[in-house]
Amino acid sequence: MYSHGICQEVRIIISTAPTHYRTSRIRNNILDYLKKSTAHPSANDVHQFAREQNPRISFGTVYRNLNILVDIGEVQRLESSRGKDRFDARFPQHAHFRCDTCGNLFDLPLVPDQLIVELSEKTGHKISGHNLEFTGICSSCSSDS
Amino acid sequence: MYSHGICQEVRIIISTAPTHYRTSRIRNNILDYLKKSTAHPSANDVHQFAREQNPRISFGTVYRNLNILVDIGEVQRLESSRGKDRFDARFPQHAHFRCDTCGNLFDLPLVPDQLIVELSEKTGHKISGHNLEFTGICSSCSSDS
DNA sequence: CTATTTGCAAAGTATTTGCACTCAA
C-alpha cells in the first residue's frame, strides 16, 4: 500500500439512477410499438422491431428502455412467462390467459380494480400493481382436438 | 460423407420423459418441506434445505424434482418473481402479494375458483391453472415509514 | 434386469452491466 502524501481519491456513489429522464427517439418508438401491439411482445420482439428502423440498436438498449418504461408506469411487465418477460402498454389493465398448447397470450375481460380495493381492505397492504395470469387450453386449441 | 455399406444407425427418440415416476426419498422430502413452509421457497431455499439432510444433493436434482412435482400437480410454481421462481404446495390455491419494499411474499384471501368459472364461460378457454400476483407496499413496511 | 433417479459439471437462456462514446437540454 503506497501513500504519497495525505491526498486520497474518494468516490462515494449514492445512486447510479438518473435524476430525470430525457426524451429518446428509441424509447418513444418502443413505447409506440407496445401501445399498438396486441401481441404482448417479448424483449426479443421489441429488439427485432427496433432494428428494423436502426439495425445497430442493441439488446442492452432495449432492456434498459423497457425497464425505464416499466419504472415510469407506461408499461406493464408480464413476468409469468417461464423465463421470458413480456410487455404490455395497453390500458386499462387486464388479466391474461396463456395457452399451454399453442403458447399464445390472450387478454381476459377481468378488470382487477374492485378486487384490489377488497384485498387492500382485508389485508392492509397497499396494492399498486398486479400480474394476473391464467393458464390452460385456449378455445381454438381445444376445438382442434 | 462416408458410406461403408448399407447399414446405418438410426435413433428415433420420441420422448425422454419417464413413463412413470418412482418414489424418491429426496422428492418426498422436498414435497414435505414445501407443504409445511409458508415462505414460498425458491429453488435455492429448497436446495439448502435438502443439503441439510444430505450435503451431496445437487441443484440439478432439486430442479428436476421441483419440475416433476409441478408436473404432477403437487406443487404450484410462482413465476412472477423477477427471475427467480418460487414454489408453493399449500392448497387450496390462492393469490399472492409481493412487497416492493421488503420483498416478502404474502398469501391473499382470494380463492380464484369463481373467477375461473366466469372467465371460462366468457372466453371459451379451458382454464386449469393460474398465477395471480399483486404488488405494492405491505402493511408492515407502510407503517414503518 | 431395466428404467428412473442422482451427482457433477458444462451448457443454455434471458437479462444486466461496465465502459467509452454520442447526444439532448
Add this chain to the structure above:
DNA sequence: TTGAGTGCAAATACTTTGCAAATAG
C-alpha cells in the same frame, strides 16, 4: 457543458441438460 442515452461485449443469474454411476421395483 453535463448528465442521460447508446453500442458493444462481457458478466450475471437462474435453470436445464448430458453422462456415468446408483437405485427402486
